[in-house]
Amino acid sequence: MSGHATYQPQSGFMKWLERRLPIASLVYSSFIAYPTPRNLNYWWTFGGILTFMLGVQMITGIVLAMHYTPNVDLAFNSVESIMRDVNYGWLLRYIHASGASFFFLAVYIHMARGMYYGSYKEPREVLWILGVILFLLMIATGFMGYVLPWGQMSFWAATVITNLFSAIPGVGDPIVTWLWGGFAVGNPTLNRFFSLHYLLPFVIAGVVGLHIWALHVAGQNNPTGVEPKTEKDTVAFTPYATVKDAFFVGVFCLVYAWVVFYLPNYLMATDNYIPANPGQTPTHIVPEWYYLPFYAILRAIPNKLAGVCALGLSILVLAFLPWLDTSRVRSANYRPLYRQFLFLFFAAVIGLGYLGSQEPSGGYVIAARILAVYYFAFFFIILPVLGLVETTKPLPNSISESVLAKNKGATAPASGA
Amino acid sequence: MTAISSAEPTRRDFLFIATATAGAVGAASVLGPLVGQMNPDASTIAAGAPVEVDLAPIRPGQIVQVFWRSKPIFIFNRTPNDIKAAQDVDWQTLRDPQPDSARVQAGREQWLVVIGICTHLGCIPLPHQGNFDGWFCPCHGSQYDSSGRIRQGPAPLNLPLPPYEFTSANKIRIGETSQA
Numbered sequence: 001m002s003g004h005a006t007y008q009p010q011s012g013f014m015k016w017l018e019r020r021l022p023i024a025s026l027v028y029s030s031f032i033a034y035p036t037p038r039n040l041n042y043w044w045t046f047g048g049i050l051t052f053m054l055g056v057q058m059i060t061g062i063v064l065a066m067h068y069t070p071n072v073d074l075a076f077n078s079v080e081s082i083m084r085d086v087n088y089g090w091l092l093r094y095i096h097a098s099g100a101s102f103f104f105l106a107v108y109i110h111m112a113r114g115m116y117y118g119s120y121k122e123p124r125e126v127l128w129i130l131g132v133i134l135f136l137l138m139i140a141t142g143f144m145g146y147v148l149p150w151g152q153m154s155f156w157a158a159t160v161i162t163n164l165f166s167a168i169p170g171v172g173d174p175i176v177t178w179l180w181g182g183f184a185v186g187n188p189t190l191n192r193f194f195s196l197h198y199l200l201p202f203v204i205a206g207v208v209g210l211h212i213w214a215l216h217v218a219g220q221n222n223p224t225g226v227e228p229k230t231e232k233d234t235v236a237f238t239p240y241a242t243v244k245d246a247f248f249v250g251v252f253c254l255v256y257a258w259v260v261f262y263l264p265n266y267l268m269a270t271d272n273y274i275p276a277n278p279g280q281t282p283t284h285i286v287p288e289w290y291y292l293p294f295y296a297i298l299r300a301i302p303n304k305l306a307g308v309c310a311l312g313l314s315i316l317v318l319a320f321l322p323w324l325d326t327s328r329v330r331s332a333n334y335r336p337l338y339r340q341f342l343f344l345f346f347a348a349v350i351g352l353g354y355l356g357s358q359e360p361s362g363g364y365v366i367a368a369r370i371l372a373v374y375y376f377a378f379f380f381i382i383l384p385v386l387g388l389v390e391t392t393k394p395l396p397n398s399i400s401e402s403v404l405a406k407n408k409g410a411t412a413p414a415s416g417a
Numbered sequence: 418m419t420a421i422s423s424a425e426p427t428r429r430d431f432l433f434i435a436t437a438t439a440g441a442v443g444a445a446s447v448l449g450p451l452v453g454q455m456n457p458d459a460s461t462i463a464a465g466a467p468v469e470v471d472l473a474p475i476r477p478g479q480i481v482q483v484f485w486r487s488k489p490i491f492i493f494n495r496t497p498n499d500i501k502a503a504q505d506v507d508w509q510t511l512r513d514p515q516p517d518s519a520r521v522q523a524g525r526e527q528w529l530v531v532i533g534i535c536t537h538l539g540c541i542p543l544p545h546q547g548n549f550d551g552w553f554c555p556c557h558g559s560q561y562d563s564s565g566r567i568r569q570g571p572a573p574l575n576l577p578l579p580p581y582e583f584t585s586a587n588k589i590r591i592g593e594t595s596q597a
Contacts, residue, residue: 156540160556163539178452182461183486192455279482279489281540285556299557304537304573360558 006033030216035234036241037222039403043117044220046110048245049252051208053103058201060096061145068148070194072187075150076275094264100142101267102256104290107135115321115342118330119221125322127214130207132319137204139315142288144197150190151272152282158185158193160285164298167308184278224402225330226395233399284359292356293349297375299360300368310372317379324379326387334393338386345378467592469584472528480544482533485591489533489541490579491552492589495563499550500526503564513575517564520578530589531565532579537572552576 007028009015014024067086069078082089111131114120120128147158162179166172181188219228228234235241259266267289271282287295297314301307317324332339348371355368396402465486475481475494483490495503503517521529533552535542540556547553548569549562559570566575581591 156556160538160540163537166539177457178455180457181455182457183465184488186461186487188455188458188461278487279484279541281543281555283543283555285540299571302571304571307571 030212030237031242032236032238034216034237035219035228035231036237037220037228037399038233038235038240039222039224039399040220040241040244041223042244042248043109043113044222045245045248046106046113047215049106049249050103050110052249052252053099053106054201054204054208057096057099057103058205060092060099061198061201063092064096065194065198068194070148070191072150072190072276075148075190079149091260094260097268098256098259098264100145100288101290102252102259103138104142104288106252107138108290111135111318112346114221115345116332116339117221117223118225118325118327118332120322121225121325121328121330122322124214124218124221127211127218128322129319130211130214132315134204134207134211135318136315137200137207139291141197141200141204142290144193144200146288147190147193148197149272150276152274152276152280153269153272153285155185155276155278156281156285157287158189162189164308164311167305169305186278221330222399223331223333224396224399225334226397226399226402229398230400286357289353289357292354293352294356296352296356296368297372299356300365300372310376314372314375317376321379321383325383326385327390327392328387329392329395334395335386335390336393337390341378341382341386344374348374348378465592467590469588469590471588473587477527482544483591485579488579490591491529491531491533491544491565491576493529493531493544493563493565495527495529499563502550503562503566506562506564506566508566512567513573515564515566515575520564520566520575522583525583528589529563529565530579530581530591531576533576535559535572536567536574536576537570542576 007025009018009024018024064082067078067082067089069075079093082093084090086092114128114131143157143161147154162176162185165179166176168175177183179189180186181192222228269286274282286292294311294314298307298311301310327335327338329335332342352368352371352375355364355371358364396405468483468485470483470492472492472494475492477494478496478499480491480493483492493499500517506517508514508516517526520531533541535554535556537554537557537559540554542552542554542559542561544552547560549560551563551565551568552561554560554570554572557571559572560568561572561576562568564575565578567573579591580593581589582593584590
């Protein structure tokens with residue numbers, strides 16, 4: 001893909017800087033002249049939304065850390081003082097706490113987009129795997145952040161999740177003691193979780209850099225899954241993609257702000273407003289909504305080690321998606337069977353999420369088992385077989401052909417230049 | 418850089434291997450402290466000293482909860498019915514097969530002392546709930562009997578026994594036995 005224009009420094013200072021640190025031409029070629037497929041829809045704006053959310057979480061998080069105390073005797077009250085005493089503390093905490101939910105909402109849409117349009121396929125495997133790593137880092141960061149307010153749910157979430165490691169044969173118990181820094185979840189645990197919760201977002205930012213780098217090497221996928229062939233297939237990143245991304249960040253923020261101001265506790269467990277009590281487990285432990293599908297898989301299996309393995313596999317399997325899907329056609333728009341199985345898969349994940357929030361008994365466990373079987377069958381049976389037997393629809397010759405076919409009669413906007 | 422092709426090791430080869438070795442040994446030797454600092458510190462271990470519990474106020478059928486090493490310990494004053502139910506089970510068919518006699522001290526069958534942490538994922542089971550006159554874990558539905566043995570649900574093992582000994586007829590010390 002050739003760029004639409006190369007950067008020519010105009011002023012004397014920019015010419016001086018260009019010879020010493022060509023940062024302006026890097027920005028220009030990556031975010032201004034960078035060719036982006038002209039048929040991208042709004043599902044492609046979630047990468048920008050995620051970058052925005054990372055920024056929001058880092059800024060509000062750094063500010064909250066100025067008022068928070070990571071000590072078992074003080075943590076709960078310091079969060080309450082943020083809510084009641086600190087200027088705008090309630091706002092910053094609600095932005096941060098709801099922000100976690102919206103961060104995960106955006107990442108799930110981003111991942112579903114990738115699965116629907118086959119964005120993980122050659123030559124974007126590394127880009128996809130970096131995305132899975134980012135998802136794992138988000139899970140770890142979100143979990144440790146949830147522990148910090150030191151309410152009942154914080155404490156017992158920390159207990160349950162760290163105990164997952166006790167399933168490892170032989171070395172499980174020493175590992176859990178090492179994670180805790182004590183004989184149970186306690187002050188050393190809270191301290192290290194605070195330290196890591198502060199660190200991991202910067203690690204995420206670093207991997208986001210690699211993710212964007214890999215994206216800019218392989219180029220963006222698009223709804224047809226056909227690679228851009230001529231300059232007519234692409235438009236310049238700025239203004240076309242920039243304004244589209246920015247517009248949809250605004251739309252996303254409308255919903256986000258609505259939750260922050262009107263439903264800030266809707267997604268939070270009321271039990272977490274009870275200070276942590278190591279002597280009593282809440283009657284019904286549920287994780288945050290964004291972990292529920294995986295939690296349902298854990299509970300669906302009546303064996304501890306197997307349950308923990310299934311939980312880990314349910315996330316790690318995503319990294320192998322580029323090789324489990326044997327079809328060479330990327331977009332589900334041209335794969336009628338895959339499209340149906342994929343929508344069933346999305347429904348199964350949402351169903352598992354619902355079951356993960358319910359009491360683990362009777363029909364709920366059986367339903368969770370059925371959905372968990374479909375979850376894994378989708379990756380290990382349906383995807384490999386479907387690629388070999390499915391009859392796909394004919395692909396358009398180029399992006400511009402598919403765009404023009406859709407907008408017959410309408411004049412296409414002039415491309416880039 | 419010119420490639421030096423000589424069969425004899427050069428002084429640069431020696432320097433390279435010596436530097437790499439020193440670097441590897443140095444990195445490995447700081448890895449120990451960096452990993453070890455995460456383990457329980459001296460004050461945490463010191464706070465894990467044995468605790469003494471007076472059993473006299475515990476009524477028959479009552480389960481009390483005390484703490485040792487920040488872990489909840491259940492002390493169950495079992496009624497004759499509880500003891501009979503625990504002894505009559507065909508224990509060899511259980512998931513973690515153990516006779517009741519291996520879980521209490523001979524001659525003091527009335528007292529069951531277990532660590533009250535579900536062996537599944539660490540929640541505290543609720544006493545006198547579930548189908549086996551023992552405990553029910555609200556997190557993932559594991560059920561334990563009146564001997565603290567796992568009977569139903571995802572937990573793999575029986576509730577573990579803490580080290581303890583009777584210091585008199587009505588007193589136990591948790592965390593230490595005279596053999597230790």
